[in-house]
Amino acid sequence: MSRTLKMGMIGGGPGSMIGDIHRITATASGNAKLVCGAFSSTLEKSLIKGKELGLKKDRIYESYQEMIEKESKLDENERMDFVAIVTPNHLHFEMAKLALEAGFHVICDKPLAFDYAEALEFQKVVNKAKGEFAMTYTYRGYPLLEKARELVESGHLGEIRKVKVDYSQGWLSQLIEAEGHKQASWRTDPEKSGKGGTIADIGTHAFNLLESVSGLKVKSLMADVSILVEGRKNDDDTNVLLEMENGAKGYLSASQICTGEDQDLSLHIYGSKAGLIWNHNQPNLLTIKYPDFKEESIKGLKKESKENSEFNIPGHSPYFTEAFQRIYEGFFDNILKEESKSDFVKASIDDGVRGMVFIEKALKSSDERKWVSL
Numbered sequence: 001m002s003r004t005l006k007m008g009m010i011g012g013g014p015g016s017m018i019g020d021i022h023r024i025t026a027t028a029s030g031n032a033k034l035v036c037g038a039f040s041s042t043l044e045k046s047l048i049k050g051k052e053l054g055l056k057k058d059r060i061y062e063s064y065q066e067m068i069e070k071e072s073k074l075d076e077n078e079r080m081d082f083v084a085i086v087t088p089n090h091l092h093f094e095m096a097k098l099a100l101e102a103g104f105h106v107i108c109d110k111p112l113a114f115d116y117a118e119a120l121e122f123q124k125v126v127n128k129a130k131g132e133f134a135m136t137y138t139y140r141g142y143p144l145l146e147k148a149r150e151l152v153e154s155g156h157l158g159e160i161r162k163v164k165v166d167y168s169q170g171w172l173s174q175l176i177e178a179e180g181h182k183q184a185s186w187r188t189d190p191e192k193s194g195k196g197g198t199i200a201d202i203g204t205h206a207f208n209l210l211e212s213v214s215g216l217k218v219k220s221l222m223a224d225v226s227i228l229v230e231g232r233k234n235d236d237d238t239n240v241l242l243e244m245e246n247g248a249k250g251y252l253s254a255s256q257i258c259t260g261e262d263q264d265l266s267l268h269i270y271g272s273k274a275g276l277i278w279n280h281n282q283p284n285l286l287t288i289k290y291p292d293f294k295e296e297s298i299k300g301l302k303k304e305s306k307e308n309s310e311f312n313i314p315g316h317s318p319y320f321t322e323a324f325q326r327i328y329e330g331f332f333d334n335i336l337k338e339e340s341k342s343d344f345v346k347a348s349i350d351d352g353v354r355g356m357v358f359i360e361k362a363l364k365s366s367d368e369r370k371w372v373s374l
């Protein structure tokens with residue numbers, strides 16, 4: 001890298017789920033350094049986090065508005081180059097808009113926005129902005145999913161005829177939001193999660209994974225979006241039949257009430273010559289199946305154990321953190337206009353908008369009990 005980029009963060013305060021992963025993986029290679037943050041909705045919590053991370057007090061802000069205003073006034077050598085937005089979904093747009101309009105680069109977690117209408121406004125802002133914009137669709141960072149994309153693109157599987165993606169989690173199998181569980185509380189609140197609960201939280205991951213690896217857009221769908229835990233305000237289980245743009249058929253399932261499941265994400269793509277299977281429980285293995293029932297295993301790189309390193313984050317495999325790091329490296333290449341090792345890792349505003357149209361149309365289909373075009 002030609003220079004070290006200066007990172008700011010919005011969100012990722014004490015006890016947050018994904019904030020530390022953003023910070024650690026963005027800075028792990030030394031290509032970026034955290035210089036400021038508005039880590040929480042209160043100054044007190046923002047200060048706790050900022051001090052823990054060794055930031056100067058005057059670079060720990062009470063609000064994202066204050067951060068963007070004050071950082072804009074600093075000398076170019078000092079002020080942040082980019083900001084990572086890692087807050088609940090309903091805040092993404094207003095934060096990104098302010099940062100992009102002030103000339104900063106922005107990387108934002110998924111789902112893009114509150115709803116599809118807001119996503120379209122978001123797209124206009126990004127298209128007008130001078131800065132770069134990227135999204136952290138984590139699974140795009142897995143090297144073997146990039147390999148899977150190459151296999152599909154090269155025609156190794158033949159004509160794609162059937163696709164399946166399933167993302168099953170179990171952490172919302174009980175009404176834990178009633179006990180004040182931090183992450184469950186906003187995800188199950190339609191005012192904060194946006195249009196869609198589980199379908200927004202992990203359905204968009206599954207949808208992006210399917211479209212990006214298959215290279216095919218979903219043309220129409222028939223969805224059944226449900227609330228299966230009594231007392232919940234937002235959907236927690238989604239089952240969708242799909243028709244892809246080339247006529248291939250398939251389905252997408254996303255659920256957070258699959259009791260006992262952690263991160264059970266799998267992708268199957270079947271073509272006329274071969275089938276391809278990837279499972280998050282074994283993310284370093286890609287299986288190719290042939291008509292004579294022979295199988296080929298493609299293994300990724302053997303990851304060295306980083307047991308004592310900050311990079312080894314409890315509850316997350318080193319492959320997950322590696323994926324995040326690869327996404328950040330792709331974003332940095334864009335900012336610095338440097339040649340990239342991978343374009344696959346770079347999820348754009350258009351990927352974000354696709355995620356939001358998926359939510360919108362699946363909810364419509366489920367409400368009206370009919371097939372809907374995307």
Ligand SMILES: NC(=O)c1ccc[n+]([C@@H]2O[C@H](COP(=O)([O-])OP(=O)(O)OC[C@H]3O[C@@H](n4cnc5c(N)ncnc54)[C@H](O)[C@@H]3O)[C@@H](O)[C@H]2O)c1
Binds near residue numbers: 018089
């Ligand atoms: N890419 C992935 O794999 C992945 C995984 C988990 C979460 N996410 C996404 O990341 C985002 C955050 O999710 P999470 O689980 O870490 O949530 P969280 O509740 O654990 O953390 C959210 C953080 O945002 C802070 N915050 C809230 N309002 C704020 C404001 N006005 N200003 C500054 N900070 C504010 C909170 O204090 C908290 O620290 C969500 O959009 C979620 O969908 C993505």
